Structure formats: structure tokens, C-alpha cells
Amino acid sequence: MSEEQLEREQEQRRVQKLAVEIQDRIDTLSHHASKISSDAHEIRRTFWNDVTVNVDEPDDFEETFYSIKQQADLLSERERSEKQLKKTIKTLSRLKESPYFGRVDFIEDGESSSESIYLGITSFMDKEEQNFLIYDWRAPISSIYYDYAPGPAQYETPSGLIKGEMTLKRQFIIKDGRIEGMFDTGVTIGDQLLQEVLGNNANAQMKTIVATIQKEQNQIIRNEKNKYLIVQGVAGSGKTSAALQRVAYLLYRHRKTLSAQNIVLFSPNPLFNSYVSTVLPELGEENMQQTTFIEYLGSRIGRGLLLEDSFSQLEYLLNHEDTSEYKAREESIRLKSSLAFKEKLDDYIRALGTEGLEFKDISLKSEVLLSNEQMKEQFYSYEKGISLWHRMELLKDWAVKELRRRKRLERRKDWVKEEAQFLDKEDFLEAFKTLQNKGKYNEDSFNDFELEEKLLSEIVVSRYFKPIMTKVKRLGFVDYRRIYENFLRKMSDIYSLQKIGQGEIPYEDATPFVYLKDKIEGTVSFSSIRHIFVDEAQDYTPFQFAYFQELFPNSKMTLLGDINQGIFSHSNGVESFLPQAMEGEEERIILTKSYRSTRPIVEFTKRILKDGSHIEPFNRDGSKPTYTTCANEDELDAKVLELLKAQTSHKTVAIICRTAMESAAVYAKLKDHVELRLIEKGTITFERGLLVIPSYLAKGIEFDSVILYDVSGYSRESERRLLYTACTRAMHELHLFSTGAESPLLKEAMEYVEKSQG
Numbered sequence: 001m002s003e004e005q006l007e008r009e010q011e012q013r014r015v016q017k018l019a020v021e022i023q024d025r026i027d028t029l030s031h032h033a034s035k036i037s038s039d040a041h042e043i044r045r046t047f048w049n050d051v052t053v054n055v056d057e058p059d060d061f062e063e064t065f066y067s068i069k070q071q072a073d074l075l076s077e078r079e080r081s082e083k084q085l086k087k088t089i090k091t092l093s094r095l096k097e098s099p100y101f102g103r104v105d106f107i108e109d110g111e112s113s114s115e116s117i118y119l120g121i122t123s124f125m126d127k128e129e130q131n132f133l134i135y136d137w138r139a140p141i142s143s144i145y146y147d148y149a150p151g152p153a154q155y156e157t158p159s160g161l162i163k164g165e166m167t168l169k170r171q172f173i174i175k176d177g178r179i180e181g182m183f184d185t186g187v188t189i190g191d192q193l194l195q196e197v198l199g200n201n202a203n204a205q206m207k208t209i210v211a212t213i214q215k216e217q218n219q220i221i222r223n224e225k226n227k228y229l230i231v232q233g234v235a236g237s238g239k240t241s242a243a244l245q246r247v248a249y250l251l252y253r254h255r256k257t258l259s260a261q262n263i264v265l266f267s268p269n270p271l272f273n274s275y276v277s278t279v280l281p282e283l284g285e286e287n288m289q290q291t292t293f294i295e296y297l298g299s300r301i302g303r304g305l306l307l308e309d310s311f312s313q314l315e316y317l318l319n320h321e322d323t324s325e326y327k328a329r330e331e332s333i334r335l336k337s338s339l340a341f342k343e344k345l346d347d348y349i350r351a352l353g354t355e356g357l358e359f360k361d362i363s364l365k366s367e368v369l370l371s372n373e374q375m376k377e378q379f380y381s382y383e384k385g386i387s388l389w390h391r392m393e394l395l396k397d398w399a400v401k402e403l404r405r406r407k408r409l410e411r412r413k414d415w416v417k418e419e420a421q422f423l424d425k426e427d428f429l430e431a432f433k434t435l436q437n438k439g440k441y442n443e444d445s446f447n448d449f450e451l452e453e454k455l456l457s458e459i460v461v462s463r464y465f466k467p468i469m470t471k472v473k474r475l476g477f478v479d480y481r482r483i484y485e486n487f488l489r490k491m492s493d494i495y496s497l498q499k500i501g502q503g504e505i506p507y508e509d510a511t512p513f514v515y516l517k518d519k520i521e522g523t524v525s526f527s528s529i530r531h532i533f534v535d536e537a538q539d540y541t542p543f544q545f546a547y548f549q550e551l552f553p554n555s556k557m558t559l560l561g562d563i564n565q566g567i568f569s570h571s572n573g574v575e576s577f578l579p580q581a582m583e584g585e586e587e588r589i590i591l592t593k594s595y596r597s598t599r600p601i602v603e604f605t606k607r608i609l610k611d612g613s614h615i616e617p618f619n620r621d622g623s624k625p626t627y628t629t630c631a632n633e634d635e636l637d638a639k640v641l642e643l644l645k646a647q648t649s650h651k652t653v654a655i656i657c658r659t660a661m662e663s664a665a666v667y668a669k670l671k672d673h674v675e676l677r678l679i680e681k682g683t684i685t686f687e688r689g690l691l692v693i694p695s696y697l698a699k700g701i702e703f704d705s706v707i708l709y710d711v712s713g714y715s716r717e718s719e720r721r722l723l724y725t726a727c728t729r730a731m732h733e734l735h736l737f738s739t740g741a742e743s744p745l746l747k748e749a750m751e752y753v754e755k756s757q758g
């Protein structure tokens with residue numbers, strides 16, 4: 001038996017021995033869990049028996065309250081432990097199947113023997129709790145596995161730097177308790193294993209990469225020093241992957257103080273949320289909060305205005321070039337993304353301290369109770385030194401008082417008496433009970449008739465005033481829309497004024513509008529959030545980043561993006577990625593190696609860009625992208641169908657179209673011939689199979705094979721990045737189809753395709 005085989009046998013024996021120990025631990029914990037579960041069940045069953053309920057006297061009431069609380073606390077403590085145990089058991093079961101993926105042997109300086117460190121998704125100790133049989137991949141020592149090849153190595157610990165020598169670095173593929181692959185690594189870290197991993201088919205869900213994290217990715221994952229971590233990484237360089245493993249890392253390192261609730265990921269679209277949702281649970285961690293910025297904007301804008309989303313904005317830019325307003329709008333989008341624009345808005349907000357606020361008249365049945373003018377007068381009567389939002393609070397209190405006074409007066413009016421006659425009996429009884437409970441009416445002090453009349457008027461008036469009061473308390477009387485329109489008027493912004501006039505707010509106005517609203521109301525801030533992650537950061541404007549900083553004042557930020565995938569028109573420079581305000585506190589990491597696509601695909605895609613020479617493919621073989629020229633659309637459809645039917649070895653195949661409009665048309669033409677799914681901006685789950693998707697929704701996602709429907713449609717310079725983004729979604733195969741002339745954007749890249757005629 002060769003030495004290698006011998007080693008492998010030894011390793012296999014270790015895996016088996018470990019599986020037994022893990023199973024023992026699972027059994028013990030399961031036993032414990034079922035005991036807790038039956039305890040909890042028993043508490044639930046006898047909950048009310050063990051509670052002393054007595055509410056006659058205040059003291060008794062207190063006793064009852066504490067008795068209930070005690071039982072409830074006991075129950076929730078049991079439920080928590082049970083949940084925690086079940087989670088641990090689940091992780092251990094996964095560990096049993098595949099206990100680790102790596103091993104390093106390390107001799108610390110000054111020591112005589114080496115220690116073997118086995119790395120897995122969680123740590124596991126021997127029965128005596130003396131030795132780590134598996135180290136968590138996030139433990140300090142584990143970082144040498146990612147950072148070094150055999151030779152001198154070092155790692156940071158809370159108590160200082162540890163130096164030494166790595167004498168062995170081994171990688172494993174272990175499935176169902178069997179070692180399927182074992183590689184000793186030299187200088188190129190994880191090449192063989194990475195080859196294996198990347199060669200697999202795409203899933204509907206993203207995978208974890210803990211076994212093969214690359215050195216520069218590890219820097220992203222473990223960065224703790226900077227407030228802002230900014231990653232510029234080429235398509236497929238592992239930005240999203242690094243971000244997710246970073247979340248897992250942070251949750252592990254700060255488990256006492258940080259929970260998944262304190263972390264927010266801003267995703268490009270809801271589909272992406274579903275795509276990445278399994279990574280953290282696979283690592284035994286809870287998912288962070290996920291949202292899209294548009295979702296947040298929508299919740300702040302409210303129902304009064306219809307919010308255009310970023311995708312519709314892009315559809316506009318892709319489809320309306322011939323219209324007269326196009327240039328003006330494009331310019332306005334650019335302007336509104338800038339910090340200079342924010343300064344203008346800030347000046348305007350400052351000026352609102354002296355004049356310019358607008359309020360909506362507060363009316364009751366077409367009678368104005370408080371007019372815009374009255375409210376303005378009241379507002380501007382307050383001391384000018386008091387902040388806008390503080391004065392707004394004062395105004396609100398004043399308005400509430402005024403309205404209460406009006407309400408009392410209103411009760412005596414004739415219309416109230418008239419309406420009172422039409423009240424339901426139930427309404428009356430209900431209101432009577434409430435008022436009585438509140439102790440407002442003492443039967444002795446009124447005769448029956450007086451009491452009834454007063455009560456009925458109160459009911460009628462309350463019905464009218466309740467919604468008014470609720471609105472006032474939410475500052476619903478501030479006319480944000482008019483205040484913002486006045487600002488747009490100063491800027492002579494005709495397009496946005498017209499849209500807002502029609503009840504729609506263009507995407508470029510949404511952040512400024514919400515920002516203005518926040519400043520008037522008092523900035524909303526999410527102070528419990530400690531980390532925010534912004535994926536596809538190139539699609540956010542400097543204005544939006546500045547806004548993020550105000551929204552999340554206690555948060556570190558990880559921004560991940562690729563300037564070359566900036567497919568919204570404002571993202572045309574590095575400054576959109578790095579607002580000035582962040583300078584000095586940030587670390588910038590640049591990733592140039594692309595792991596997603598095969599080498600021939602990367603050789604092609606990098607040449608779509610004007611300056612893609614820095615993009616480096618991971619060395620994985622595959623066939624050249626194909627480029628098929630068809631005489632017309634019918635022929636193109638036939639060719640695409642033929643290709644789709646031949647793609648049986650792939651799990652996910654996407655036809656990527658330029659716009660949503662084109663996607664819908666292609667879907668309609670092909671759906672009766674093959675099983676297809678159309679992805680639209682509202683789609684929230686991503687499944688395997690054949691799908692049609694607009695280019696900008698495919699952002700961040702990958703497919704085994706990608707078909708670009710008609711590349712002759714991409715002709716403008718502004719579409720170069722869109723085309724690049726679409727092509728870089730392909731992992732193993734890329735096919736381009738065209739009906740017309742060759743796109744000028746592909747001029748440099750055509751050398752790297754296999755051409756054919758339809």
C-alpha cells in the first residue's frame with residue numbers, strides 16, 4: 001500500500017471514529033431535548049393550575065401578575081433551550097455527514113511538535129472537553145488555512161499574534177461519512193478542490209464556500225477594523241459569497257453581543273433574497289434581515305404617491321431614447337444622485353426653518369378646522385432656534401389641543417343630533433360601556449335623557465374626529481408633496497413635477513423626498529442595527545449612501561459592487577461607490593479573479609468592457625461562447641428552441657433579454673414549445689429549469705447556461721455594462737444570438753466566440 005493510501009485510510013478511520021462520537025453527542029442532546037420538550041408540554045398543560053388568579057384587590061392583582069409572569073418565563077426559557085438544542089442537533093447531524101473540509105498541521109514557534117487542526121462548519125470537542133477534534137472555520141487559528149500555503153504562517157488572536165510553521169495543508173471532500181477526495185495543497189491554494197466545486201451545476205440557491213475561501217476573500221470576511229469596508233470585485237469574484245460568510249463570521253465572533261437581528265442586507269431584488277437565503281442556515285446560523293432599498297422607500301412614501309422602482313426607471317432609459325424629455329430626465333437622474341444635489345436640498349431644508357412649509361387644511365365635512373395658513377402662522381411663531389422636527393412636535397400638540405376644543409364645540413351642533421338618530425344600537429351600547437369604564441359618566445349626575453343625548457353626540461363626533469386625530473398624531477397634515485414640489489420648481493424640474501402632479505414619484509426623486517420627510521419629522525434611525533451590507537453597491541447613488549449613514553448611525557457598512565456592472569445611468573464613476581464622507585475610515589479591497597465562469601467565457605466577457613484587462617479567469621476549462629447570426633426573428637426562435645431542447649445536462653438555463661418587454665415577448669413565443677418560466681420584477685422565488693429573465697433582474701445570480709436572446713439590441717455605449725452583466729451570469733456555457741448587424745459593443749470580443757450562421 002502506498003504512503004498516500006495509508007494516509008487516506010488513517011484519515012478515513014478518523015472520520016469514522018468521529019462519526020461515532022458525534023452520534024453519541026446527538027443522542028445525549030436528543031434525550032435532553034425530549035426531556036425539555038415534555039417539561040414545556042407539561043407547563044403548557046398545567047399553566048393555569050399553577051397560576052393563582054385573584055384580581056379583587058390591588059395586592060392580589062400584583063400577585064396574579066407575578067404568578068403568570070413566572071410561569072410564562074419558565075415556559076419561554078424551556079422553549080428557548082429546546083430551540084437551541086434542536087439547532088445544535090441539526091448542525092451536528094450535518095457535521096456527522098461531513099465533519100470537516102480541511103486540515104493544517106502547525107508548529108507554533110517555541111513548541112517541539114505540531115498540532116493537527118481540522119476545520120469544519122462548527123467546532124467539536126472530545127468528551128472530556130479537553131481537545132478540539134474539529135475547529136470552527138471562524139476560529140482565529142483557522143485563518144491560516146485560508147491565508148497561507150505550507151511554510152511560515154501566522155494568525156491573530158485576541159491576545160496577540162501567533163507565529164509558526166505550517167507543515168501540512170490538506171483538503172477533503174467528505175460525503176455521507178466517506179472521504180471522496182483528499183488533496184495536499186502546495187502553493188496554489190485549493191485549486192483542485194475549487195475545480196471540483198466550480199465544475200458542479202448551478203443550484204437554485206447559492207452555496208457556502210467555507211472550504212475554499214480564497215485569501216483575498218478571507219480579508220473581507222474577517223475585517224473588523226474599519227467602519228466602511230468597500231469591495232470592488234469583478235463579476236463572479238465572490239463578493240456575495242464573501243459577504244454571507246462574513247455575516248456568519250461576525251455572528252460567531254460576537255455571539256454574545258450580536259444577533260442576526262442586528263444585521264441588514266440590502267439586496268438588489270426580492271428574487272436575490274430567495275437565492276441567498278440558504279447559505280447561513282447551512283452554516284448553522286440564522287439569516288440576517290434582508291430587504292431591498294425600494295421596499296424601504298415604498299414604506300416611507302406611503303400610499304399617496306405611486307413609487308416608480310429602479311427597474312421601471314431603467315426600462316424607461318432603455319426604451320425611450322427617442323423622446324424629447326429623455327435627455328432632460330437622464331440629466332436629472334444624474335444630478336439627483338449627487339452629493340451636490342443633497343447640499344441644495346439641505347439648503348432648502350434649512351430655509352424651511354424660516355418659511356416655506358406647507359400644510360394640508362384639516363377639515364371636517366368641508367369645514368376647515370385648521371387651515372394651512374393658521375398652521376404656518378403657529379409653526380413660525382415658535383422660536384427659530386428650535387429644530388424643524390421639534391417645532392413640528394410642538395405644532396402637533398397644539399393642533400391636537402385645538403381639535404379637542406373644536407370637538408367639544410361640535411357636539412352641540414344640529415348635524416350631530418341628526419346623525420345620532422341613525423346610530424346602531426350596538427354602537428350605542430359599546431360606546432356606553434367604554435365611557436362608563438373610563439369613569440366618564442356618573443349616572444347620578446344626569447337624568448336619563450341628558451345622559452343619552454350627550455353620549456350619542458359624543459359617539460357621532462368621535463367617529464369623525466378619530467381618523468383626524470390619528471392623522472394629526474402621525475404628522476399627516478404636513479404637505480410633504482407640496483414642499484418637495486416647491487423645491488423642484490426652484491430647480492425648474494419639469495419632468496418630475498409633471499409626474500408628481502399625476503400622483504407618481506420617479507425613482508430618482510424617491511430618496512430626496514424621503515430624506516426631506518425625515519428631516520421635517522425628525523430623522524428615523526435604526527440604532528439597533530450594527531452592520532449593514534449593501535450588495536450591488538454600484539447601483540446606489542452617493543446621495544443614497546449619505547442617507548444610509550444617517551439611517552444607520554451605529555452601523556458598520558460593507559459595500560460590495562462592481563463598477564462595470566453599474567447598469568443604472570448614474571453609476572458612471574468610482575465616486576458613486578465611495579462618497580467623500582467615508583474617506584479615512586474605510587478599507588478598500590479589490591478582487592480581480594473571476595470564479596463563476598469557465599476561462600473561455602471570461603476571456604470573452606472581459607473584452608466586452610473597454611478596460612477589462614485586469615480581469616483574471618480562474619483556470620477552468622469549457623467550450624468557447626457561441627455566436628449565431630440569424631436572418632430574422634423566426635429563425636432565431638427556432639434556433640433558440642433547438643438549443644434549449646439540447647440543454648439536458650444543465651439544471652438552470654436562462655434566456656436573458658435586454659428588457660422586461662422583450663422577455664415577455666420571448667416568453668409568449670416559446671412557452672408552448674418548452675417548459676419555461678418568466679421572471680419578472682415581482683418574482684420572489686428562484687427555481688431550477690428553463691427561464692426567461694430581463695438582464696437587470698439576473699444581477700447577482702448565475703446559471704449553468706446562458707442564452708442571450710438578441711444581442712443586436714445592445715448597441716448604445718450606455719448598454720455596454722448591461723451586456724457585460726448579462727454575459728457574466730454564465731457558469732459553463734454561453735450562447736449569443738443575433739438577427740441584425742454585429743453589435744459594436746462586441747467588436748473586441750468577437751475573436752473569442754465560435755461563430756455560426758443560422
Ligand SMILES: Nc1ncnc2c1ncn2[C@@H]1O[C@H](COP(=O)(O)OP(=O)(O)OP(=O)(O)O)[C@@H](O)[C@H]1O
Binds near residue numbers: 207214239241242728
Ligand atoms: N472561494 C470560492 N470557493 C468556491 N466557489 C467560489 C469561491 N468564490 C466564488 N465562488 C463561486 O463563484 C460564483 C460567483 O460568486 P458570487 O456570486 O459570490 O460572486 P459576485 O462577485 O457576487 O458576482 P457578481 O458580481 O457577478 O454577481 C459562485 O458560484 C460562488 O459559489
